[in-house]
Amino acid sequence: xxxxxxxxxxxxxxxxxxxxxxxxxxxxxxxxxxxxxxxxxxxxxxxxxxxxxxxxxxxxxxxxxxxxxxxxxxxxxxxxxxxxxxxxxxxxxxxxxxxxxxxxxxxxxxxxxxxxxxxxxxxxxxxxxxxxxxxxxxxxxxxxxxxxxxxxxxxxxxxxxxxxxxxxxxxxxxxxxxxxxxxxxxxxxxxxxxxxxxxxxxxxxxxxxxxxxxxxxxxxxxxxxxxxxxxxxxxxxxxxxxxxxxxxxxxxxxxxxxxxxxxxxxxxxx
Amino acid sequence: xxxxxxxxxxxxxxxxxxxxxxxxxxxxxxxxxxxxxxxxxxxxxxxxxxxxxxxxxxxxxxxxxxxxxxxxxxxxxxxxxxxxxxxxxxxxxxxxxxxxxxxxxxxxxxxxxxxxxxxxxxxxxxxxxxxxxxxxxxxxxxxxxxxxxxxxxxxxxxxxxxxxxxxxxxxxxxxxxxxxxxxxxxxxxxxxxxxxxxxxxxxxxxxxxxxxxxxxxxxxxxxxxxxxxxxxxxxxxxxxxxxxxxxxxxxxxxxxxxxxxxxxxxxxxxxxxxxxxxxxxxxxxxxxxxxxx
Amino acid sequence: xxxxxxxxxxxxxxxxxxxxxxxxxxxxxxxxxxxxxxxxxxxxxxxxxxxxxxxxxxxxxxxxxxxxxxxxxxxxxxxxxxxxxxxxxxxxxxxxxxxxxxxxxxxxxxxxxxxxxxxxxxxxxxxxxxxxxxxxxxxxxxxxxxxxxxxxxxxxxxxxxxxxxxxxxxxxxxxxxxxxxxxxxxxxxxxxxxxxxxxxxxxxxxxxxxxxxxxxxxxxxxxxxxxxxxxxxxxxxxxxxxxxxxxxxxxx
Numbered sequence: 001x002x003x004x005x006x007x008x009x010x011x012x013x014x015x016x017x018x019x020x021x022x023x024x025x026x027x028x029x030x031x032x033x034x035x036x037x038x039x040x041x042x043x044x045x046x047x048x049x050x051x052x053x054x055x056x057x058x059x060x061x062x063x064x065x066x067x068x069x070x071x072x073x074x075x076x077x078x079x080x081x082x083x084x085x086x087x088x089x090x091x092x093x094x095x096x097x098x099x100x101x102x103x104x105x106x107x108x109x110x111x112x113x114x115x116x117x118x119x120x121x122x123x124x125x126x127x128x129x130x131x132x133x134x135x136x137x138x139x140x141x142x143x144x145x146x147x148x149x150x151x152x153x154x155x156x157x158x159x160x161x162x163x164x165x166x167x168x169x170x171x172x173x174x175x176x177x178x179x180x181x182x183x184x185x186x187x188x189x190x191x192x193x194x195x196x197x198x199x200x201x202x203x204x205x206x207x208x209x210x211x212x213x214x215x216x217x218x219x220x221x222x223x224x225x226x227x228x229x230x231x232x233x234x235x236x237x238x239x240x241x242x243x244x245x246x247x248x249x250x251x252x253x254x255x256x257x258x259x260x261x262x263x264x265x266x267x268x269x270x
Numbered sequence: 271x272x273x274x275x276x277x278x279x280x281x282x283x284x285x286x287x288x289x290x291x292x293x294x295x296x297x298x299x300x301x302x303x304x305x306x307x308x309x310x311x312x313x314x315x316x317x318x319x320x321x322x323x324x325x326x327x328x329x330x331x332x333x334x335x336x337x338x339x340x341x342x343x344x345x346x347x348x349x350x351x352x353x354x355x356x357x358x359x360x361x362x363x364x365x366x367x368x369x370x371x372x373x374x375x376x377x378x379x380x381x382x383x384x385x386x387x388x389x390x391x392x393x394x395x396x397x398x399x400x401x402x403x404x405x406x407x408x409x410x411x412x413x414x415x416x417x418x419x420x421x422x423x424x425x426x427x428x429x430x431x432x433x434x435x436x437x438x439x440x441x442x443x444x445x446x447x448x449x450x451x452x453x454x455x456x457x458x459x460x461x462x463x464x465x466x467x468x469x470x471x472x473x474x475x476x477x478x479x480x481x482x483x484x485x486x487x488x489x490x491x492x493x494x495x496x497x498x499x500x501x502x503x504x505x506x507x508x509x510x511x512x513x514x515x516x517x518x519x520x521x522x523x524x525x526x527x528x529x530x531x532x533x534x535x536x537x538x539x540x541x542x543x544x545x546x547x548x549x550x551x552x553x554x555x556x557x558x559x560x561x562x563x
Numbered sequence: 564x565x566x567x568x569x570x571x572x573x574x575x576x577x578x579x580x581x582x583x584x585x586x587x588x589x590x591x592x593x594x595x596x597x598x599x600x601x602x603x604x605x606x607x608x609x610x611x612x613x614x615x616x617x618x619x620x621x622x623x624x625x626x627x628x629x630x631x632x633x634x635x636x637x638x639x640x641x642x643x644x645x646x647x648x649x650x651x652x653x654x655x656x657x658x659x660x661x662x663x664x665x666x667x668x669x670x671x672x673x674x675x676x677x678x679x680x681x682x683x684x685x686x687x688x689x690x691x692x693x694x695x696x697x698x699x700x701x702x703x704x705x706x707x708x709x710x711x712x713x714x715x716x717x718x719x720x721x722x723x724x725x726x727x728x729x730x731x732x733x734x735x736x737x738x739x740x741x742x743x744x745x746x747x748x749x750x751x752x753x754x755x756x757x758x759x760x761x762x763x764x765x766x767x768x769x770x771x772x773x774x775x776x777x778x779x780x781x782x783x784x785x786x787x788x789x790x791x792x793x794x795x796x797x798x799x800x801x802x803x804x805x806x807x808x809x810x811x812x813x814x815x
Contacts, residue, residue, distance in 0.1 A: 100378075103371045104509070111510025115491070198506065208473070208513035212493065214506035217384055220527055223503065224520050231516060311663060323578045327662060331623040354620055356596040356658040358579060363618055406623050408660055410594060411577045 008171055008182075015190055016045075021229065023166070023186045023236055028146075028244040030154040038155025042147040045188055046137035049144055051151040055127040076122035080110040082131045082144065089136040089189075109144055112201055112210045118158040127157060138189040139167045141199045141213060146237060153245055161204030164237040165211060168230035169197035170222045181222060183229035196222070200230035205238050207231055274360040277487055285488055289470050289478070296482070301525065303480040304415075308426055308536065310544045314453065315431030319423040322482065323413035326420050328427035329406045332434070334445060337393065337400040345392020346402035349377050349424060357412035373417060376507060377407070380421055380462045380496040384504035387428060391457035394436060394443055401433060403456065414482040417494055421464035426537055429458055430544065460498045462505075463533045465526040467493045474514035477522065479529065493519060495526040499534040570689070570799050574697045574807040580658075582698020584690055589710070589725045590665030591686040595694035599655030607654065612647035616656045619687060622664055629680060637687055640741060640750050644692075646701045657694065659687050665728050681752055682731055684739045685710045688750070689796065696804055706749055707773035707796035708741035711765045713757060720761065722768045736761065740769035744797055773797055 008014060018024070024045030033039035038053035056076050082105050086092050109129070117127070129151065131144050142165035149163045169184045169191055187197050196218035201211035209227075218226070277285070285295060294300065304322030311318065315330030337344060351374040353361040361367060366374075381387070392401040405424050409416060432453030435446045468489040470476040478485060486492075491511025496504040503523065508514070570588040577583040580596035587593075600613055607614045617638040619630045637657070645655060661683065685708040692705050712726035712734035723730055731737055736755030743749050753762065773796050 100371050100375050103368075104375045107368055107372065108509040113510070115510060115512045202516075203513045206513075207516045209508065209516050209519055210513040211510055212506055212508040212519060214503060215379055215383065218503050220497065220501045220503055220523050223506075223523050227516055227520065313663065316663070325577070329622050329662075350625070352620075352625075354618060354658050354660065355598060355656050356577070356580060356583075356594070356660060359598045359601050359656060404623065408620070408622075408662070410596075410660070411579045413579065 012182075014184065016188060020182050020184050021232065023233060023240075024188065026237070026240045028150055028241065030150050030244060030248050036151075036155075038151040038153070038157070040147050040150035040154060042143055042150060044139055044143045044146070044186065046135055047139055047143045048133075048135040049140075049147045050132040050134060051144075051147040052130050052132075053127065053148070053151040053155040053157075054130075055155070056122040056125040056157070057128070059124050059126050074123050075114075075119035076117075076124075077126045078110045078114040078117065078119065079126055079128040080106045080113070080131065080148075081129070082106050082109070082133065084133040084136070088133050105141060105144065108141065108211060108213065109148060112145065112163060113148060113152070115210065116159050116161070116163045116203065117152065118160070121158060127152075127155075136189065138187050138192045139199070141211075142166050142186075142201070142237075145201050145211065146241060150241060150244065161206070162238050162241055163201055163203060163210060164234045164241060165199060165201035166230055166233035166237050167192075167197050167199045168226040168233060169195040170218060170226055171195065181225075183222075183225045185229050185233035198223075198226055198230065200227060200234065202231055202234040205235045274358060274487075277484055281484070282488055285484065286470060289476050294478070295484070298480075300477065301479045301529075303529075304482075306422075306536070308422065308540045310426070310430050310540070315427050317423045317427035317430055319419045319426070321415060321419040321480065323411055324415055324419050325409075325411040326416070326423045327408040327410055328420075328423035329408070330427045330431040331404050331406070332431070333402050333404075334394065334399055334443075335402045336398060339397075342397035343393050344389045345400040347382060347387055347389050347392070347404075348402070349374065349381060349405045349407065351377060351407040351409075351420065353409050353412075357409040369416070372507075372509070373420060376417055376464065376494060376496070376505065377421060377424055379505040379507075380464055381424055381428075384460070384462050384496070384498075384502075386425070386458065386460055386462055386504075388457040388459050394438070399443060403428075403431075403433070412483065414484070414486045415466055415480045417466050418464050418480065421462070421496070422533060422537070425461050425463065426540070428456060429461065429537070429541060431456060460500065460502070461534055461537065462496045462498045463530045464494055464496045465529050467495070467522045467526075469493070469512065469514055472512075474512045474518070477518065479525075493522055495523055497523075497526055497530050499531045501527055570796065572689075572693055572799070572803045574693060574803060580694075580698075582694050582696070582700070584693035584697050585662075586686060586690040586693055587663070588686055588689065589682075590663070590727070591661065591683055592663035593683075593686050593690040594660045594662055595690035596658045596660075597655065597691075597694040597698040597700065598658075599698065599700060600650040600653035601656065603652060603654035608652050611651050613645070613650035613653045613655050615642045615645060615647065616654055617641065617691070618656070618658045620658070620660045622661045633684060633687065636684065636750065636752065637691060640688065640706070641691055641695070643749060644703050644706060644743060645695065646703055649701055655700065657691050659690055661687075681737060681739055681754060682710055682726075682728070684708065684752065685725075685741070688741055689800070692800065693803065696800075697807075704743035704745050704747075705797070705800050706741050706743050707800065708739065708750065709769050709772040709796065711738045711740070711769055711772075712736070713738075713755070713761055713765065722765055724768060724772045736765075738762070738765045738769070740766060740773070742770065742773045742797075746770075746774060 027043040029041045032041045033052055036052045036054055040051045042049055082102050129148050145165040167187045169187045171182045196216040198214035200209055202209055307320040309318040317328045319326045353370045355361055394400050407420055432455055435451040435454050437444050468478040468481040469491040470489055474491050491514060493508040495506050572586045574584050576585050577596055580598055582597040585594045603614050615638055617634045619634050688708040709724055712723050712730050713736045714721050714723055714734050736757035738753045741750035
């Protein structure tokens with residue numbers, strides 16, 4: 001066990017001082033790259049990711065590194081590539097391109113977005129999304145999905161609703177058959193190491209689940225509580241993303257129709 | 271390389287409409303598996319799972335080797351899944367397809383990360399010698415639901431497997447050949463099973479178990495739940511696809527638990543049958559059984 | 564440790580492949596699948612004939628150089644019997660999956676590197692031919708293959724056909740022969756030390772195993788099936804095919 005979260009029971013506060021249903025500090029920006037069709041930068045606590053969308057563009061021969069949805073030529077292909085920077089976590093492990101974990105992430109994001117985007121409007125074309133992970137502190141998949149949603153909105157690709165994701169965990173590990181287990185939302189790396197958790201992506205504020213990934217052992221009975229907590233957290237994330245988009249839109253309206261990329265003077269205080 | 275043939279528009283419309291009317295092409299109920307057969311080989315650690323026209327063979331082998339430097343007290347446990355063109359010409363050697371990557375990740379999460387096999391028990395001399403257990407999964411024929419079949423084959427083969435007995439006297443480690451000492455089973459903690467749900471319809475309201483290849487090609491979304499008979503979820507993977515109501519996913523989990531218990535009972539029963547077959551009349555019979563081969 | 568003396572085979576046993584067969588003999592069980600003629604990759608394409616691709620996969624572990632060597636031997640043999648000129652710019656893919664190899668109870672094998680060797684070659688070849696027949700690919704001839712070991716015995720030498728793993732270990736030399744159904748030698752692989760005379764003897768013995776010495780060429784059609792099953796591999800192939808055809812056409 002890397003650390004002890006058993007103090008949770010004393011004050012109902014987590015290792016970083018949050019309550020069970022509190023998200024970490026969220027910070028998001030869109031249109032960060034002038035050259036891209038769409039781009040975003042998202043921080044969920046200390047997890048920091050960057051996303052660049054290009055397309056829809058003409059169908060090219062797809063590279064090996066990116067996962068894509070083979071939907072035939074009647075709909076656009078969503079090609080996702082995830083690059084995890086070597087300096088993003090404490091152990092500087094070099095991950096090759098063939099890393100199956102990364103490939104699984106790519107496939108997941110690609111399939112989730114493909115069902116949300118109106119890809120049928122762009123037959124024979126590719127929407128390519130490249131995600132860069134700058135810093136990892138838990139909830140990686142959730143941050144990647146949220147960042148792609150932001151960037152896709154910036155790129156102006158029609159979609160059904162925001163695809164938002166968040167993690168939810170459960171206090172006390174699987175070994176202890178604790179009935180008083182509380183759900184937790186938006187786990188950081190320390191909590192992910194120790195507690196069972198799942199990542200859930202929902203379509204906007206609805207209860208429709210696009211992605212549900214759980215990689216740890218947990219009792220079936222806890223699933224419902226964790227999913228409910230995650231769904232609530234997703235609503236919070238949706239409100240935040242909506243706010244980011246609206247602020248940007250407001251800014252663009254007040255400053256007049258600005259040339260794309262001219263709004264680069266953004267506060268990168270990270 | 272030749273691509274897998276995609277179902278035609280007519281086929282697509284026919285199957286989906288039939289499902290909406292509550293019918294499957296092969297007349298099964300929505301939550302019914304195809305005929306499931308599990309056979310063990312003559313050698314220990316060989317399991318052959320037939321699920322309708324899908325056929326998977328798992329082969330377990332063991333050898334003594336040096337442990338990883340960062341994990342001196344753990345043995346090595348690997349699962350290799352390489353899909354050969356035998357299953358479909360669309361699979362190419364040395365170029366993993368998405369199916370293959372997802373399958374191997376799933377087995378890894380279900381069996382390895384859930385600690386089904388106690389890797390610490392594989393340690394012989396800390397930091398120097400340990401057992402390396404290797405599962406080779408061969409897909410002979412692919413007609414859908416590869417994941418459930420493969421997971422069952424891997425778990426069955428590992429539980430059936432016997433590794434050579436060892437003893438340590440002072441500094442010397444002796445590995446006994448099967449002729450000297452009866453091989454011993456692995457230290458097994460729990461048996462996880464994968465259950466795959468396929469969703470159909472605009473909102474994924476139709477839910478199928480054990481989809482055939484055609485049904486798999488037409489599904490809008492899928493959810494794979496791995497759990498053991500104690501009701502512990504080892505892994506859930508709903509990797510994208512059409513969004514599905516959260517409530518139906520919770521229903522899936524409870525349906526998976528029932529199915530997982532069934533599979534667990536089946537496996538226990540088959541293992542008992544096999545050990546009875548091997549142990550007919552004690553040691554003498556075992557020798558003669560070997561002669562027959 | 565004993566092995567089956569009777570070869571066993573099952574045809575068209577996998578539903579997805581164009582042709583398939585499983586064959587067990589001398590302690591080995593091999594599953595073969597044939598897909599073809601199918602689309603070929605640009606770089607493998609041959610303008611005037613079909614490319615033959617052979618993949619040998621061991622039961623445990625990953626294939627290495629030994630498997631590649633076996634693949635090349637089988638590939639060049641099969642290329643001779645398949646009518647490759649009939650299918651220019653296509654691919655005929657043969658996958659041979661070993662499922663059971665004889666285990667030695669007296670030694671603990673290493674597995675990380677699979678160790679398929681010459682002794683498995685006859686089983687692989689037989690499986691490949693049966694799979695090709697099952698896929699209904701036009702062949703110039705079928706083939707039969709056998710393995711022989713020459714053991715030193717009381718100062719003399721003894722030829723053993725289909726030797727066990729133990730016998731191979733003790734043997735001075737080991738030979739694999741394959742003959743087409745026209746009685747032509749198509750493959751000869753030998754290892755160990757042996758004289759030309761010994762090789763000739765081995766060849767004659769192999770011919771005896773693959774074909775009964777009394778018959779040649781075309782007369783074998785008239786032969787009695789039951790008499791020679793097991794000892795005569797060519798006949799085995801034939802009777803397996805006949806049984807399969809009979810059961811397939813049962814409705815007629």
